[in-house]
Amino acid sequence: MSDPAAVAAQALTVAVLCRSDEPALARTLASLGVAAQRAATASGPRCVRFAICVNGPGEGNALAAARDFAARDSAATVQLIVDERPDKARAWNLVRAACTTPLLAFCDADVDVAPDALALLVAALENAPDVALASARQVPVIVRADGTPAALVARAAAIPYRFDFQVVGGRLYVMRTGAVERMPEALLLEDGWLSAQLGNDALRTVHAAEVYFRPPSTLADYFRERLRTEAGKIQIRAQRADAGRPQQPIARYRWGTILGVLGASDVPLVAVNLGVRFCARGLAELAARRGRSIRWSPIVSSKPQPNEVP
DSSP states (O other): OOOHHHHHHTOEEEEEEEETTOSOHHHHHHHHHHHHHHHHHBTBOOOEEEEEEEESSSOOHHHHHHHHHHHHOOSSEEEEEEESSOOHHHHHHHHHHHOOSSEEEEEOSSOEEOTTHHHHHHHHHHTOTTOOEEEEEEEEOOBOTTSOBOOHHHHHHHGGGGSOOSSOOTTEEEEEGGGOSOOOTTOSOHHHHHHHHHOGGGEEEEEEEEEEEOOOOSHHHHHHHHHHHHHHHHHHHHHHHHTTOOOOOSSOOOHHHHHHHOOGGGHHHHHHHHHHHHHHHHHHHHHHHTTOOOOOOOOGGGSOOTTSOO
């Protein structure tokens, strides 16, 4: 018979942070349910709980999907947190404050999680005591539902995910609960903040653990995504300066590896990627100098296609 104390000592909370208007939560929870079952038995009995934070005004699709999951899932404890403010960092803090398990997984609400991803991330932490956070490899889905290649913009947006920059992969990661107590609210780049807070050496990307997502497929959506990223970097730099902390790059760029992997067919994709990146960076810097904040709304073209069941 399993020792209840030992099971509790290995407990894992799987947290999903979700805007109230998110259309893909049901699909994400279905894949997470399978992954959680494997994580619960991969290295002996383990208690796995869920915490779903639905944030934003109104009762949209996400809240109904979360309630349905909680009603159907008899194998795990599901805690539902509802907050009226659409702030992902605030939702992160609410979940972190409510969870006491030794390990805490965070997952985006519009992804598909590979069945063994959670088990692999948990094992990575258990096998490396000096690692504070383990991320899944983020795999962009660049094929349409009918099997045809995605738009050029989506393929350009997918280029960086070929490489490991030794940062927090924000779509799915498992962290030691005590590693970070709280993050500042209104962050634009939560995973970047975690990367800067913990430091590259405390992070691991587990390449065998995969999480699948759709990159933006319209130029407008891709530009807004990059604008948020560049503005988030500026925000993090300003916070570090205010705290008197040294300014260091968030990511590690191994240019030799990058140039060695890219081929001639990637030139148009790289051109689009860099063009959008540099324009977004320029506008973000201009907005910061003028004291303007970047407003954020979901990327529509990264959501499930009309012929898919979310």
